[in-house]
Amino acid sequence: MPDFKYVVGIDLGTTNSIIAYTKADLSKGETSEIKVLDIPQLVNSGVIEKRSMLPSYIFMPGKHLVSEDGLSLPWADEPSSEIIGIFARERGAEVPQRLVSSSKSWLCHKLIDRNKPVLPWESTEEKIKKISPVEASAIILSHIKKAWDYTMAGEDPKLRLENQYVVLTVPASFDAVARDLTVKAAKMAGLPDLTLLEEPQSAFYAWIQDQGDQWREGVSCGDLVLVCDIGGGTTDFSLIKIDEENGELVLDRIAVGDHLLVGGDNMDLALAYLISNKLAKKKKKIDLWQMRGLSHSCRSIKEKALSDNRSDNNIDEFPVTILGRGSKLIGGTIKAEISTKEIEKIVIDGFFPKCTISDKPEIKHGAGLKELGLSYENDPAVTKHIAGFLSKRKNQDDSVEIPNAILFNGGIMKAESIRQKILDTMNLWNGSPTEKKVKELESGDFDLSVAKGAAYYGLVKLGSGIRIRGGLSKTYYIAIASSMPAVPGISAPVKALCVAPFGMEEGTSARIDKDFVLVVGELVKFDLMGSSLRLDDSIGAVVEEWEEGDIEDITTIETTLDGEPGTVVAVTIEIDITETGVLEFWCVSKEDDKRWKLEFNVRNVDEITSTNRHIDLELDLFDLKTQKQKE
Secondary structure, eight states, X not given: OOSOXXXXXXXXXXXXXXXXXXXXXXXXXXXXXXXXXXXXXXXXXXXXXXXXXXXXXXXXXXXXXXXXXXXXXXXXXXXXXXXXXXXXXXXXXXXXXXXXXXXXXXXXXXXXXXXXXXXXXXOOOTTSOOBOHHHHHHHHXXXXXXXXXXXXXXXXXXXXXXXXXXXXXXOTTOOHHHXXXXXXXXXXXXXXXXXXXXXXXXXXXXXXXXXXXXXXXXXXXXXXXXXXXXXXXXXXXXXXXXXXXXXXXXXXXXXXXXXXXXXXXXXHHHHHHHHHHXXXXXXXXOOHHHXXXXXXXXXXXXHHHHOTTOSOTTOOEEEEEEOOOGGGTTTTOEEEEEEHHHHHIIIIIHHSOOOOTTOOOOOOOOOSOOOOSOOOOSOOOHHHHHHHHHHXXXXXXSOBOOOSEEEEESGGGGOHHHHHHHHHHHHHHTTOOGXXXXXXXXXXXXXXXXXXXXXXXXXXXXXXXXXXXXXXXXXXXXXXXXXXXXXXXXXXXXXXXXXXXXXXXXXXXXXXXXXXXXXXXXEEEEEEXXXXXXXXXXXXXXXXXXXXXXXXXXXXXXXXXXXXXXXXXXXXXXXXXXXXXXXXXXXXXXXXXXXXXXXXXXXXXHHHHHHOOOEEEESSOOOHHHHHHXX
């Protein structure tokens, strides 16, 4: 019997965060009932309500903007220094320079130090407190934890969230660094022990849980299922293959897409630009902050226009109000409107156009210099990104295998018109024969599935339920310099040593059976690289050449070994995939088994590149004395 009472799934979303739970100890024959916790949050100044979703927005209040008396939460004696949730989202639409949004997207941004206070991004007001992407995630998770403790634990410490089995979801495309930073944020929030789960897998687990014993009737051996997860800030693809072993159906996650910054936020911004252009034609200009507030307003308009359950399906025009700036806040209010047809054209036709399987997302070469910010996709066409993802896996005859089933997830997928547009496009790739039509696996809830699936996965980890075999979503490499004589003006060619293969399972370890040399007493750095395309490289394999884009830089890992500076130590490398789902690298001395953990470095990429130092790899035996002379 477990030491915890509940299994808890947390969907830390770009736009909304959700918490689901179920009993950890199921009696024989008992089925899991997964519930969603209603989270207390400020919906207005001084007004607290419980909602199933906590908007992942953080607002930095000022005394002239919000009275401190209206910021108290039921579990705190003092007013909160930040507002999280619905009130943050709504107030932030009016004062966007104080709003932190899309913090999860910033958490995987390689061009910034994600531990430094940079959010709200581009805010220039000195009095506004800034926080790091890691801290932003920690603040949201802390609110979730306190809400759980207040609602579920009361005075019983055994029922506090940190004492339950917690599963936290991340995008499948998150690399090892982003996952490590997510775990760091959870620890800052008071959750030291948890397990990570990819969001598309979690959505599929929710489908299995919803189907119960009937899930095997929805899929068959040989089926290939595409999980298409479009959230507020990102789009995630995963492929799940249905196989058979010993007469039982088994599930394998066989491919994961790249991290795509295209989602509901992009659609809102596109609608905001449409309105802005219409106003410009009327000689009415709006500034950057008004644009940000407008994009937040477009979110609710978009949801209403595309909803299949609208109370009035005959609405042709939606009014928009844009607040003025400065002393003329009320007098400077700008009125605008946008039609349902315009919304459908921008969102459905613009983001989900019909295309061929050979179409690829457009790469636009613009100005040489660009502002630093979130790296949104050049091409917003989600259907083209699906085609590009599937085309990376070719059959022996160079054909592309088209999935015969698709599971949709994400709030935008509540619109049947969007789901049907994707299905129609994929059916064109199949040539549209009736027997090959792509079938939709019905989702129980497009908003809540990821959290529910995470709770179900917790039960799987405890031995109850159907497991998807997944493991690492990428193949990882360390860059090594070839062992060659020094040649003036020529750098040693760089090779890629596979240190962790795609699919390596959680809770497993591996050792690279090759010898390395490390210099002790000073900082040693390693380039960490990854690939979502090279899925067959085995641990210890050395890749000498690769096509552009096949293997990409991620970050560095670094360590300083104790000892006399300049001394060299013979080591091997060990890799651990923790139960949490975090990738760890260790250098192990061959002489006395002393171990040093190689820590991720998430500084600016340019700084990493300019200071990086590769290590030499001797594929056979090496001579310490000769190596020391080299150093």
